Amino acid sequence: MGLRDNQGPFFGEYGGRFMPESLIAAIDELAAAYEETKTDPVFQAELAELHRSYTGRPSIITEVPRFAEHAGGARIILKREDLNHTGSHKINNVLGQALLTRKIGKKRVIAETGAGQHGVATATAAALFGLECTIFMGEVDTQRQALNVARMRLLGAEVVSVTTGSRTLKDAIHEAYREWVTSVETTNYIFGTAAGPHPFPAMVRDFQKIIGEEARQQVLDLTGRLPDAVAACVGGGSNAIGIFHAFLDDESVRLYGFEAAGDGIDTDRHAASIERGRPGILHGARSYLLQDEDGQTIESHSISAGLDYPGVGPEHAWLADIGRASYLPATDTEAMDALRLLSRTEGIIPAIESAHALAGALKLGRELGPESIILVNLSGRGDKDVATAGAWFDLFDEGATQE
Amino acid sequence: MIHPSVAATISARREAGGGVLVGYLPVGFPDLATSIDAAVALVENGVDMLELGLPYSDPVMDGLVIQEATQAALRGGFRVRDVFTAVEAVRSRVDAPVLVMTYWNPVLQYGVDRFADALVDAGGSGLITPDITPDSAAEWMLTSDRTGLDRVFLAAPSSTDVRLAEAVEASRGFVYAVSTMGITGARQDVDAAARALVARLRSVGAENACVGIGISSAEQVHEVLQYADGAIVGSALVKALADGGVAAVASAASRLATGSTLS
Numbered sequence: 001m002g003l004r005d006n007q008g009p010f011f012g013e014y015g016g017r018f019m020p021e022s023l024i025a026a027i028d029e030l031a032a033a034y035e036e037t038k039t040d041p042v043f044q045a046e047l048a049e050l051h052r053s054y055t056g057r058p059s060i061i062t063e064v065p066r067f068a069e070h071a072g073g074a075r076i077i078l079k080r081e082d083l084n085h086t087g088s089h090k091i092n093n094v095l096g097q098a099l100l101t102r103k104i105g106k107k108r109v110i111a112e113t114g115a116g117q118h119g120v121a122t123a124t125a126a127a128l129f130g131l132e133c134t135i136f137m138g139e140v141d142t143q144r145q146a147l148n149v150a151r152m153r154l155l156g157a158e159v160v161s162v163t164t165g166s167r168t169l170k171d172a173i174h175e176a177y178r179e180w181v182t183s184v185e186t187t188n189y190i191f192g193t194a195a196g197p198h199p200f201p202a203m204v205r206d207f208q209k210i211i212g213e214e215a216r217q218q219v220l221d222l223t224g225r226l227p228d229a230v231a232a233c234v235g236g237g238s239n240a241i242g243i244f245h246a247f248l249d250d251e252s253v254r255l256y257g258f259e260a261a262g263d264g265i266d267t268d269r270h271a272a273s274i275e276r277g278r279p280g281i282l283h284g285a286r287s288y289l290l291q292d293e294d295g296q297t298i299e300s301h302s303i304s305a306g307l308d309y310p311g312v313g314p315e316h317a318w319l320a321d322i323g324r325a326s327y328l329p330a331t332d333t334e335a336m337d338a339l340r341l342l343s344r345t346e347g348i349i350p351a352i353e354s355a356h357a358l359a360g361a362l363k364l365g366r367e368l369g370p371e372s373i374i375l376v377n378l379s380g381r382g383d384k385d386v387a388t389a390g391a392w393f394d395l396f397d398e399g400a401t402q403e
Numbered sequence: 404m405i406h407p408s409v410a411a412t413i414s415a416r417r418e419a420g421g422g423v424l425v426g427y428l429p430v431g432f433p434d435l436a437t438s439i440d441a442a443v444a445l446v447e448n449g450v451d452m453l454e455l456g457l458p459y460s461d462p463v464m465d466g467l468v469i470q471e472a473t474q475a476a477l478r479g480g481f482r483v484r485d486v487f488t489a490v491e492a493v494r495s496r497v498d499a500p501v502l503v504m505t506y507w508n509p510v511l512q513y514g515v516d517r518f519a520d521a522l523v524d525a526g527g528s529g530l531i532t533p534d535i536t537p538d539s540a541a542e543w544m545l546t547s548d549r550t551g552l553d554r555v556f557l558a559a560p561s562s563t564d565v566r567l568a569e570a571v572e573a574s575r576g577f578v579y580a581v582s583t584m585g586i587t588g589a590r591q592d593v594d595a596a597a598r599a600l601v602a603r604l605r606s607v608g609a610e611n612a613c614v615g616i617g618i619s620s621a622e623q624v625h626e627v628l629q630y631a632d633g634a635i636v637g638s639a640l641v642k643a644l645a646d647g648g649v650a651a652v653a654s655a656a657s658r659l660a661t662g663s664t665l666s
Contacts, residue, residue, distance in 0.1 A: 022559040
């Protein structure tokens with residue numbers, strides 16, 4: 001059995017379904033419906049058509065030689081998930097789960113969001129399918145990603161600002177769980193990352209693995225061989241598992257996930273769950289987790305809201321333990337420098353999340369050398385991050401406001 | 404074996420023509436000493452059994468009242484070991500079974516065996532585990548068998564008959580019947596779903612079923628005990644403690660207890 005064949009609920013000792021009984025019926029219903037879709041040609045055809053005529057798949061690859069000059073001359077190729085409708089890879093998963101929502105006959109969807117990309121994608125799919133939509137977002141994130149809040153509302157979604165706990169992604173997930181328990185008969189929960197209880201890690205991965213399947217062939221077509229390394233940022237880990245999955249059984253291809261190191265992994269302000277966490281249970285799955293001695297979750301920190309999460313998907317925990325993928329840190333500063341570098345050398349403004357993978361690729365290129373080929377998942381575009389980047393790089397004129 | 408046991412307390416109340424009133428309070432709120440005094444006051448004012456909550460950073464099944472109390476306890480420096488201190492102190496002052504209500508990760512990190520042994524030493528009766536189900540609790544099943552601790556699993560209105568049977572089979576002490584599809588917090592009407600759920604639990608062999616979530620008045624306690632073996636009150640007591648300290652939680656308990664003697 002290849003590494004690609006793992007369908008959960010466990011990935012090694014990680015994963016599972018550690019959930020309140022009140023939600024088990026809904027989760028089981030979702031798992032059963034999802035199993036049916038795997039062999040349902042109508043569902044698959046419908047999803048493929050949405051990818052083609054709505055999202056704009058396949059997304060292209062772009063080789064970035066001027067950026068790569070700063071990476072020891074390695075060839076760097078970007079998988080352009082930033083060009084998808086709604087601006088990130090999140091739409092791949094959301095369309096799948098929205099179709100599934102329709103299949104199980106529910107009229108309302110809820111979702112959590114960190115950076116707002118998953119919330120925007122969910123609100124988009126809800127508009128497309130005529131579903132009611134409520135998005136839970138931590139108050140810290142509604143402030144630093146205000147533009148995405150407005151986008152979601154424009155799309156007809158209700159946005160709930162979550163003021164409990166650390167007021168970030170993990171608390172938005174709790175609030176979504178609480179809402180789901182209360183409204184489970186009418187409501188489906190569209191989970192945004194490859195974490196949480198089974199079936200979410202396997203299902204979200206399956207909806208995202210199209211990234212790697214396309215990119216693997218595109219790199220072969222462009223270069224005549226497989227890449228030496230694949231790099232992606234890792235928060236919960238959906239874009240990373242999406243691009244890794246097609247390569248899991250290609251032994252020559254090294255896989256690198258870049259976790260948000262915030263101010264540095266030796267400070268107490270980072271989100272490096274695999275590097276600095278230890279196994280525990282959060283949000284329904286066993287995986288690496290930032291926690292104190294008592295098992296209380298430690299608040300994560302990252303400049304990028306989408307990576308600001310103290311846990312990580314269980315398949316990544318497993319890939320780390322068996323040594324198939326390596327998980328390395330990239331700090332706020334490294335990510336922001338890479339964001340500016342790609343903007344200035346290639347005319348592509350990446351999301352701050354994706355910039356962590358770019359920062360990692362710069363280091364990898366210097367290690368792997370000029371003949372090497374590095375595929376980077378450019379998981380999202382940076383439009384939502386212009387305010388953050390403007391403040392970081394001091395790009396605003398003093399006193400200027402936009403009317 | 405802990406005396407009086409959870410099951411023995413329930414059968415004694417049932418034989419007397421009533422049911423048990425179970426009171427929940429989190430350890431460490433507003434501070435450790437006061438939380439112990441408050442728990443003791445519950446028993447002195449007619450609560451038959453205690454459910455002491457272990458404050459946790461990610462309480463997904465709790466409503467705002469309990470969230471605010473447990474997060475205050477954490478900010479006040481609550482440590483997991485304080486639970487054993489509290490159980491031991493309460494048991495030394497009043498003669499009522501004490502269960503610990505805990506999310507699973509803190510137990511896992513403490514070590515399931517180590518946690519269970521410390522709870523036995525403190526005189527605790529067992530655990531109520533809201534975020535794991537019997538099919539995900541293999542280690543706890545073994546440890547609770549070894550130590551004789553009670554294990555209370557939850558049953559929900561949405562549970563299938565097969566899952567209800569599994570919860571009944573796996574539970575010891577009682578089965579926690581979730582009254583409604585929701586999180587903790589006072590509600591005006593305890594859902595008719597609770598009555599139906601308890602009936603379903605009985606039909607798959609439940610001897611002891613206690614109803615929790617949403618119960619806040621003596622009338623609701625009285626109503627629930629018409630068909631269930633126990634009524635569990637949480638948020639209403641926590642709110643009383645938050646608003647008026649030990650004196651207020653004592654009088655809240657005493658009012659609730661008027662509902663637990665059937666007439």
